[in-house]
Amino acid sequence: MDGKNSMNDQDVKLLERSFKRYYLSHLTEIPVPTDIAKREFGYKKFTGGMIRHMNVQDEKAMRLLLVENSPADVYCSNSYYLFPNMDMKKKDWQGADLIFDIDAKDLHLDCRYSHTCRVCGECKNVYKESSKCPQCNSIKHISSSWPCKNCINAAKKQVVKLVDILENDLGICADLIEIYFSGNEGFHVHVGKTEYNMLEPRARVALGDYIRFYNVMPETYGVRRSKIDRKKFPTEDDPGWHGRVAKKFFGKNAPRSTSNTEYVKIAEKLKNAQYTMGACIDMQVTGDIHRIFRMPGSLNSKSGLAKILCTDLAKFDPYQDACFIDCDLVKISAQCPIRFSLGGRTYGPYIKETKVEVERFAAVYMMCKGTAHAISS
Numbered sequence: 072m073d074g075k076n077s078m079n080d081q082d083v084k085l086l087e088r089s090f091k092r093y094y095l096s097h098l099t100e101i102p103v104p105t106d107i108a109k110r111e112f113g114y115k116k117f118t119g120g121m122i123r124h125m126n127v128q129d130e131k132a133m134r135l136l137l138v139e140n141s142p143a144d145v146y147c148s149n150s151y152y153l154f155p156n157m158d159m160k161k162k163d164w165q166g167a168d169l170i171f172d173i174d175a176k177d178l179h180l181d182c183r184y185s186h187t188c189r190v191c192g193e194c195k196n197v198y199k200e201s202s203k204c205p206q207c208n209s210i211k212h213i214s215s216s217w218p219c220k221n222c223i224n225a226a227k228k229q230v231v232k233l234v235d236i237l238e239n240d241l242g243i244c245a246d247l248i249e250i251y252f253s254g255n256e257g258f259h260v261h262v263g264k265t266e267y268n269m270l271e272p273r274a275r276v277a278l279g280d281y282i283r284f285y286n287v288m289p290e291t292y293g294v295r296r297s298k299i300d301r302k303k304f305p306t307e308d309d310p311g312w313h314g315r316v317a318k319k320f321f322g323k324n325a326p327r328s329t330s331n332t333e334y335v336k337i338a339e340k341l342k343n344a345q346y347t348m349g350a351c352i353d354m355q356v357t358g359d360i361h362r363i364f365r366m367p368g369s370l371n372s373k374s375g376l377a378k379i380l381c382t383d384l385a386k387f388d389p390y391q392d393a394c395f396i397d398c399d400l401v402k403i404s405a406q407c408p409i410r411f412s413l414g415g416r417t418y419g420p421y422i423k424e425t426k427v428e429v430e431r432f433a434a435v436y437m438m439c440k441g442t443a444h445a446i447s448s
């Protein structure tokens with residue numbers, strides 16, 4: 072169920088106006104995708120519906136799209152096409168940048184429960200810690216998550232692992248790797264034009280499995296059920312996963328015996344290493360060459376925060392660095408059970424519906440998460 076479709080007119084008006092103000096005041100800072108004319112564009116409105124298969128000829132046309140349509144989300148393909156505005160079959164695919172999505176929601180962190188609430192699909196009541204709406208008993212709801220510092224730091228760790236593999240295993244030059252905050256719960260990693268651009272979806276999936284350290288067989292690392300020959304084990308100097316596996320599992324503690332039990336033990340260790348050593352990337356994104364992907368510099372309608380380039384990942388704080396909506400005061404009615412910090416200030420919780428006047432960026436953040444509504448001033 073898409074909650075955006077059921078947004079009331081006043082909410083839509085306030086959000087559209089706020090997003091438009093951002094696009095107007097930051098227009099020249101929004102980066103222009105390389106080979107813009109070869110990419111497919113699309114956008115969503117706050118009133119619902121997705122428009123795609125658009126082509127955008129140049130910078131001017133892109134800027135026009137942003138200010139004229141008041142989009143809630145803007146997307147651009149990582150693929151290049153001869154005819155980006157035609158049907159998928161007629162587009163004539165010319166290659167696609169490698170693209171990776173890392174999302175805190177996929178990391179199954181313990182903190183998640185504490186900062187997730189539900190917005191009732193029937194009566195819009197906001198509640199926590201209940202399987203159905205306490206106000207109308209409906210089970211229809213949208214989950215609304217408010218990622219915390221722990222979520223962002225955990226996602227950053229995945230980015231670091233991914234970038235290490237891209238540079239050291241795949242030989243991709245650091246200059247071609249761009250790390251973006253997604254605008255909500257994670258990071259997008261874009262790789263510019265490389266020899267990998269022509270990879271078919273199946274090869275992209277295989278590459279993704281390599282990055283995740285997924286489905287690894289002990290045999291790859293010289294471990295067999297019957298004969299364990301220590302000479303076949305990888306060494307720490309080996310490139311890629313062989314070296315990593317050697318460092319982690321095959322030091323002094325490498326098995327000496329030749330039992331099936333040892334094999335099973337190592338198989339288990341390698342399987343678990345998927346979560347500790349592999350980078351947790353969304354395979355739907357990596358394997359799909361016909362997807363359109365959130366455009367750098369655009370706002371994310373799940374938060375009102377911008378998808379922006381992180382030049383210093385360690386220091387990057389999305390709640391300061393990606394918050395660009397202005398700080399004019401706006402009147403809203405908030406029912407937001409979660410306390411959050413944004414733009415250097417702390418808000419909430421607002422347990423019962425509360426009329427408050429807050430900075431526009433905070434109003435937008437709560438509205439995007441379904442926990443506040445516009446009221447006429």
Ligand SMILES: [Zn+2]
Nearest residue numbers: 191194204207
């Ligand atoms: Zn309800």
Ligand SMILES: [Zn+2]
Nearest residue numbers: 182219221222
């Ligand atoms: Zn968290």
